[in-house]
Amino acid sequence: MIQLKNIKKIYKVKKGVTFEAIKSVSLNVEKGDIYGIIGFSGAGKSTLLRTINLLEKPDEGEVLIEGKNIMTLKKKELRHTRQSISMIFQHFNLIHNKTVYDNVSFPLEIAGIPGVKRKNIIEECLSIVQLEDKADQYPSSLSGGQKQRVAIARALATNPKILLCDEPTSALDPQTTESILAFLKKINQELNITMVIVTHEMDVVRKICNKVAVMEKGSILEEFTLSDQQYDPKSEIAKLILNKGKRMKLNA
Numbered sequence: 001m002i003q004l005k006n007i008k009k010i011y012k013v014k015k016g017v018t019f020e021a022i023k024s025v026s027l028n029v030e031k032g033d034i035y036g037i038i039g040f041s042g043a044g045k046s047t048l049l050r051t052i053n054l055l056e057k058p059d060e061g062e063v064l065i066e067g068k069n070i071m072t073l074k075k076k077e078l079r080h081t082r083q084s085i086s087m088i089f090q091h092f093n094l095i096h097n098k099t100v101y102d103n104v105s106f107p108l109e110i111a112g113i114p115g116v117k118r119k120n121i122i123e124e125c126l127s128i129v130q131l132e133d134k135a136d137q138y139p140s141s142l143s144g145g146q147k148q149r150v151a152i153a154r155a156l157a158t159n160p161k162i163l164l165c166d167e168p169t170s171a172l173d174p175q176t177t178e179s180i181l182a183f184l185k186k187i188n189q190e191l192n193i194t195m196v197i198v199t200h201e202m203d204v205v206r207k208i209c210n211k212v213a214v215m216e217k218g219s220i221l222e223e224f225t226l227s228d229q230q231y232d233p234k235s236e237i238a239k240l241i242l243n244k245g246k247r248m249k250l251n252a
């Protein structure tokens with residue numbers, strides 16, 4: 001479904017100084033996966049995630065979506081592929097001067113979906129995240145969890161095949177985190193949406209991911225399937241995910 005092949009991302013820090021944020025990373029996400037990317041702050045997780053929809057253009061390597069290298073697509077085809085990839089963020093990225101309804105409407109307007117059809121999609125998406133009653137409210141009147149649910153509804157509006165989640169629960173308390181993770185799992189199972197989730201929370205990986213890659217300093221240290229009982233974890237993070245390590249925090 002998603003293949004990253006030898007992805008490299010180099011940032012220009014200042015004149016004559018560069019920083020290699022991603023160092024030749026390859027990974028393979030299969031259809032239906034909830035694939036976690038975990039690691040310390042600065043490991044390159046968000047940068048890697050953003051290469052999947054080319055929000056960050058890799059300096060080297062290939063990004064394949066359903067077998068197609070999207071780095072070589074023409075503008076129109078790339079726009080079409082991008083519409084099948086939605087994204088949610090740690091700080092929700094809602095439009096503050098638009099209502100909940102209009103936030104969900106926004107990507108549909110851009111995609112040129114006409115009136116009645118648009119209304120039906122918006123209502124359906126709001127009902128999936130159980131926010132029909134908040135349609136006329138503005139984001140400022142919502143809790144963090146409700147804001148993330150609006151962001152999820154907006155992400156679903158374009159009927160994506162892939163949902164990229166950048167620290168989706170990092171701004172939420174543990175109880176709200178549980179509920180957002182439950183929504184994401186439901187969406188993965190019922191709408192068959194493949195997900196990639198960047199997180200520094202081991203619990204997020206344990207609770208909803210079926211596979212995980214551990215990143216450090218721009219590279220993937222190891223990746224494994226969570227149900228693999230025989231897997232022998234190498235990094236401390238992997239040991240902790242599998243309850244075989246000492247306690248530590250990743251976002252210190």
Ligand SMILES: Nc1ncnc2c1ncn2[C@@H]1O[C@H](COP(=O)(O)OP(=O)(O)OP(=O)(O)O)[C@@H](O)[C@H]1O
Nearest residue numbers: 011012013019021040041042043044045046047048
């Ligand atoms: N636009 C940029 N210009 C220069 N350096 C950047 C840029 N974006 C990211 N970096 C650097 O690339 C590295 C990886 O950043 P990235 O945000 O991908 O890490 P991360 O693992 O997601 O961290 P966090 O968990 O703190 O969000 C960091 O050292 C960061 O400072």
